[in-house]
Amino acid sequence: MGGARNGTQNALAALLLLLLLALCLPACAEPATVVLWHSYRGAEERALVMLARRYEAEKGVHVELLAVPFDAYSAKLSAAVPRSHGPDLFIDAHERLGIYRQEGVVAPAGDAFPDSDVIGFDATAVRAVTLDGTRWAVPLASKCVALYVNDDLGAGHTGSVQSIAGLRATLAPDAYPLVYEAENPYYHAAILDGFGGRLLAPDGAYGFVGHDAEMSIAYVLELTQHRVIPAEPSGALVKQLFASGRGATAIDGPWLADDLPKDLRFHVEPLPPIYDRGRPMRPPLTVESVMLSPSGAARPEARAFARWLGGPEAATVRATVAHQVVTSLAAWADPAVAHDALLAAFHEAAGQAEPMPTSTRMRAAWVPAQEAMRRVLRGDSPAIALPEGQRRFEDALRPPPPPPSPAPLVVVAGLLLLAGAFLAVRRARQPEFRVQLRGSRTAYRYVAHAAVVVFVLVVLPLAAGALTSLFAGTRSDPRYVGLGNYVGILTARGGPLLGHGSFYVTLLVTLLWTLCNVTLHVAIGVVLGVVLSRPMMRLKAMYRVLLVLPWAVPSYVTALAWKGMFHRQFGAVNAILTALGAEPVSWFSHFATAFSANVATNVWLGFPFMMVVTLGALTGIPKEVLEAAEVDGATRWQRFWGVTVPLLRPTMLPAVVLGGIWTFNMFNVVFLVSGGEPDGSTDILVSDAYRWAFTRDAQYGYAAAYAVLIFLILAGSSRLLTRVGGAKEASA
Helix, strand or coil: CHHHHHHHHHHHHHHHHHHHHHHHHHHHHCCCEEEEEECCCHHHHHHHHHHHHHHHHHHCCEEEEEECCHHHHHHHHHHHHHHCCCCCEEEEEHHHHHHHHHHCCCECCHHHCCHHHHCCECHHHHHHCEECCEECCEEEEEECCEEEEECCCCCCCCCCHHHHHHHHHHCCCCCEEEECCCCCHHHHHHHHHHCCCCCECCCCCECCCCHHHHHHHHHHHHHHHCCCCCCCCCHHHHHHHHHCCCEEEEEECHHHHHHCCCCCCEEEECCCECCCCCCECCCEEEEEEEEECHHHHCCHHHHHHHHHHCCHHHHHHHHHHHCCEECECHHHHCHHHHCCHHHHHHHHHHHCCEECCCCHHHCCCHHHHHHHHHHHHCCCCHHHHHHHHHHHHHHHCCCCCCCCCCHHHHHHHHHHHHHHHHHHHHHHCCHHHHHHHHHCHHHHHHHHHHHHHHHHHHHHHHHHHHHHCCEEECCCCEEECCCHHHHHHHCHHHCCCCCCCCHHHHHHHHHHHHHHHHHHHHHHHHHHHHHHCCCCCCCHHHHHHHHHHHHHCCHHHHHHHHHHHCCCCCCHHHHHHHHCCCCCCCCCCCHHHHHHHHHHHHHHHHHHHHHHHHHHHHHCCCHHHHHHHHHCCCCHHHHHHHHHHHHHHHHHHHHHHHHHHHHHCCHHHHHHHHCCCCCCCCCCHHHHHHHHHHCCCCCHHHHHHHHHHHHHHHHHHHHHHHHHHHHHHHHC
């Protein structure tokens, strides 16, 4: 019996061991996984996928790729990586290393980029990813702007900008010797370098001010006035002009080549000097690199893949498939890479470029520099506009106020909670309340899920925004400042209360914006609704569909289309004005015209809503009332104002309140059409809050305070309008 029992126990033990092995073997056999984030598209993404699959086949390590939209890339990394939810590796530009170090997003490369590998990389790229003697990334590719030359128009030109300007006499009136985004500081940095200046000084000071900056912007203004370069050039316009043969030369990056027609004869060369026999311009250089998150740096699989991705084998694939200007020197020994004329030209251009600063202050310099450039190119004095840009740069980097004691806030919050608890207990002790509560339990069960959803999606974000407004500093180093952000907003940060960019001026612009738009929305919508409701009108269904189309098209698509129509040289609006004998208007050079362009766009977007509401309200008006007024001798105008309008008011009031809220926060139109031009004067509160959050050194607490004030203004005004409308209805 004992032997049989022992045999049974041994069999059970063996069976249990087999089960454990069966469970463990799949887990043990599963390959290690490395997660890599990137923002590549097109050929660059295809090359990266090809390399990931090759590495999996050779090393047995699974590489999981995630493409993140470029506009949200940095924000997603900063939100995910410090909380250990992000990737092991990510590909990004080297100039963000300063911000990523500050936020704890990146870790030193370590043995992913050892000393033995340094000699095999371009020295400038190595210098770009090295901070404080430590290498923080593995360089992959260099990107900078160079000079595209149309071989048919540019006469094989390799001279200076001065000699390129001389091509003006040989070109057609609608063609230009040079096209580039002249109002973009990134492209202007090379011109600024030609005059000896920089956007950001080595010590972190704002550099776009002083004699060198004034000379550079005056030179660009002179080129614009002599039609050497187009006025108000956007990236799309630059591509269109050069691709259509109306640009003899263009300053742009390697990304332009993918959008050019195959039959266009052109070549690329490094940027020339400003004047003959001068020093060549040095454009800003971006080194795309693979970086390791803190969790990825702790994994040998991630470090090994990062090293392989920057090595010669992977670099050759990236150069031949994605046409990247790779930083691996060994890859340039491959004939397929070395004999590519476009790659060789950009490789030569990168050799004379200057790596962009990794300082966290660089992010705060772009917007003030761009605003100053636009002001000068549209008529302002450089002596006024450039120092104003420096003041805004310093204002954006101003340290937060000292942290106050949280005791008053805690006391106030405690008193409010006590008061709420007292009122709740007092209410609960009332007999009729308990009776009502028991009788409403069924109703509460029906609405409980909706209440939970509203609490999660509405109340919690409002509470989080309100709490965020009490802090300043970075996301990784928040500092409690109490009501300091609100004090800064309401006191115009110590400047004039009605000075440029103050909360009160922006509020006045926002109120004017809302009043103009809602008035026009209601007026046009009511008129069209009344016209389309006439029984004798033919093709009403077709008209309704056509008039609703502006509302159906996404607002950002409409905004970009209208922005193009308001372009000074190539817009449809100015083309109509010119055909009528009027002078073309620079719509975004003055507040009145830029504001009008915004209003025209938003009216186009908004009137269909009011028209649809009016049509619905008109169907509810009894015909007998209108017929009785007609019998009494009322004219059509009297019937409209005395009968139709009063009966429309109850339906239109909620629509007007809703339209006012939408218009008050209409970010898309203001941001995409005028972009706040000129000089931020057409910004409304919501677009100004966006700039504080994303373009002025990421002051999220200050932007959250703006959002809370916007909420309070809208809540108060909506309540006031509802009460006024209700009082009028009661009196009627």
